[in-house]
Amino acid sequence: MAGPRAFALVLLVTLGTVGAIAVGATQQGPAMTVQSVENGSNYLGPNAADVDRSGQATASLDVAATVGANAGSVRSTFSRVSVRKQYEAAATPSDRRRIVGTGVDRLARRVAALERREVRAIDRYAAGELGETDLLRILASVDAEAGARAETARWLESRAVDLEMATESRRLSTLRIRLLALRGPVRTDGAAGLDGSEPTRVHVETAGGSLVLATVERNAAGEYVYAREAYSPAIRNRRDGDRYEDFGEVFRRLAERYPWVNARSPRVDDSIRIGRAGEGAPLYSMEFNYDRGWLTPYLDGGTGRVVKEDQRRELTDRPPDRHNATSDDGTLAVTVRTTYASGPMGVNATDPTTGRPVNATVLVDGDRVGPTRRGTRWTVEPRGAVNVTVVRGDATVTTTVRAP
Numbered sequence: 001m002a003g004p005r006a007f008a009l010v011l012l013v014t015l016g017t018v019g020a021i022a023v024g025a026t027q028q029g030p031a032m033t034v035q036s037v038e039n040g041s042n043y044l045g046p047n048a049a050d051v052d053r054s055g056q057a058t059a060s061l062d063v064a065a066t067v068g069a070n071a072g073s074v075r076s077t078f079s080r081v082s083v084r085k086q087y088e089a090a091a092t093p094s095d096r097r098r099i100v101g102t103g104v105d106r107l108a109r110r111v112a113a114l115e116r117r118e119v120r121a122i123d124r125y126a127a128g129e130l131g132e133t134d135l136l137r138i139l140a141s142v143d144a145e146a147g148a149r150a151e152t153a154r155w156l157e158s159r160a161v162d163l164e165m166a167t168e169s170r171r172l173s174t175l176r177i178r179l180l181a182l183r184g185p186v187r188t189d190g191a192a193g194l195d196g197s198e199p200t201r202v203h204v205e206t207a208g209g210s211l212v213l214a215t216v217e218r219n220a221a222g223e224y225v226y227a228r229e230a231y232s233p234a235i236r237n238r239r240d241g242d243r244y245e246d247f248g249e250v251f252r253r254l255a256e257r258y259p260w261v262n263a264r265s266p267r268v269d270d271s272i273r274i275g276r277a278g279e280g281a282p283l284y285s286m287e288f289n290y291d292r293g294w295l296t297p298y299l300d301g302g303t304g305r306v307v308k309e310d311q312r313r314e315l316t317d318r319p320p321d322r323h324n325a326t327s328d329d330g331t332l333a334v335t336v337r338t339t340y341a342s343g344p345m346g347v348n349a350t351d352p353t354t355g356r357p358v359n360a361t362v363l364v365d366g367d368r369v370g371p372t373r374r375g376t377r378w379t380v381e382p383r384g385a386v387n388v389t390v391v392r393g394d395a396t397v398t399t400t401v402r403a404p
Contacts, residue, residue: 032210032232034257034297034306037340039320041261041295044230044309045342046207048404054205054341054383056364079106080152093163100159104168104175107152111175114149114182118142122206136202139213143187150179173275177283180274180298184229185310186213201369203342203380209233214342216315216378224315224378226344235300235307241281242301247271250284254297257306258288266290275301283307292316315344315378323388325399326352332360332395334388341383341403349375349390360392 124130157172205212210232255262266288275282281302293313319337337346349360357375
């Protein structure tokens with residue numbers, strides 16, 4: 001992960017969208033569910049009928065926006081260092097408790113401000129007052145600061161436990177859960193593998209306050225990597241209650257929700273329980289590391305449902321659903337392999353005579369996605385019907401694919 005190094009994304013092409021979106025702790029709507037996939041990892045997403053707005057845009061790195069995104073992280077780090085110095089200089093336990101209490105109050109105000117900023121940005125975007133460029137810049141900035149504030153929350157919680165400050169400890173557990181909702185792999189380092197010379201497509205989808213972001217990036221080795229994040233605030237149980245006795249029960253529940261991943265005998269890392277009595281249901285997370293990918297679902301201890309999900313995987317397997325077409329002059333053959341809306345979509349270009357991969361340019365609904373690499377180009381599959389066009393010299397192939 002890139003940590004506080006957040007890359008802002010600037011949209012070069014804006015596609016049409018429908019309806020309005022809103023996301024945040026105060027907004028409730030249809031909850032997302034874990035959707036089933038054949039021969040692949042299940043994913044947290046909305047039912048098609050519940051989608052408010054779905055769109056894609058082509059994005060590239062924006063150095064100025066990156067500097068802006070990192071500014072909040074720098075401020076948070078400076079604040080944490082200042083608090084630590086005050087704490088270490090405190091002469092008595094009473095002084096240390098006062099410093100921790102003040103730090104918790106300041107952190108709570110900052111977390112609330114970050115939530116308001118994100119909700120407001122999405123509301124303005126839905127109302128047509130904010131463009132995609134500014135929306136993703138704000139999301140990247142919120143993510144960067146949320147990551148730094150989460151470090152502050154962990155440090156303060158450790159001090160609160162040492163000082164037996166039960167109330168502050170509970171508040172900090174809740175703040176850590178709220179900060180999780182403001183972060184994700186697409187926002188944090190979805191563009192980290194790019195060198196700035198090649199654009200990437202970002203998929204955005206909302207449903208009653210739930211948010212999905214997905215992209216396909218290139219890692220340092222030049223391989224395609226699919227990254228996706230989803231959060232559904234309507235699932236969260238903010239009342240007390242926990243249906244799980246231990247992490248064994250949590251693992252069994254998640255294994256049921258993600259059978260394809262579990263069948264690959266994943267290594268399970270970072271089993272975490274966030275939350276304390278009196279501050280709502282806890283949130284459980286486990287990182288499943290399997291061959292060429294990882295998945296981190298967050299399970300609500302009260303509802304027993306996945307409320308947030310982050311995943312990343314290298315794109316090596318070929319999806320089973322395919323659409324084949326050949327150019328009129330018989331010099332270019334194209335295969336488009338599809339999965340689901342917001343899932344990976346692969347485009348293959350070959351010579352019909354030899355079957356060998358060829359270099360070509362891929363467009364989706366007229367927007368340039370980029371060139372093929374060894375005959376293949378991966379991108380994110382849009383929702384609904386789209387035209388996929390592949391161009392090689394004078395040869396052009398267009399085929400229509402549809403994701404529900």
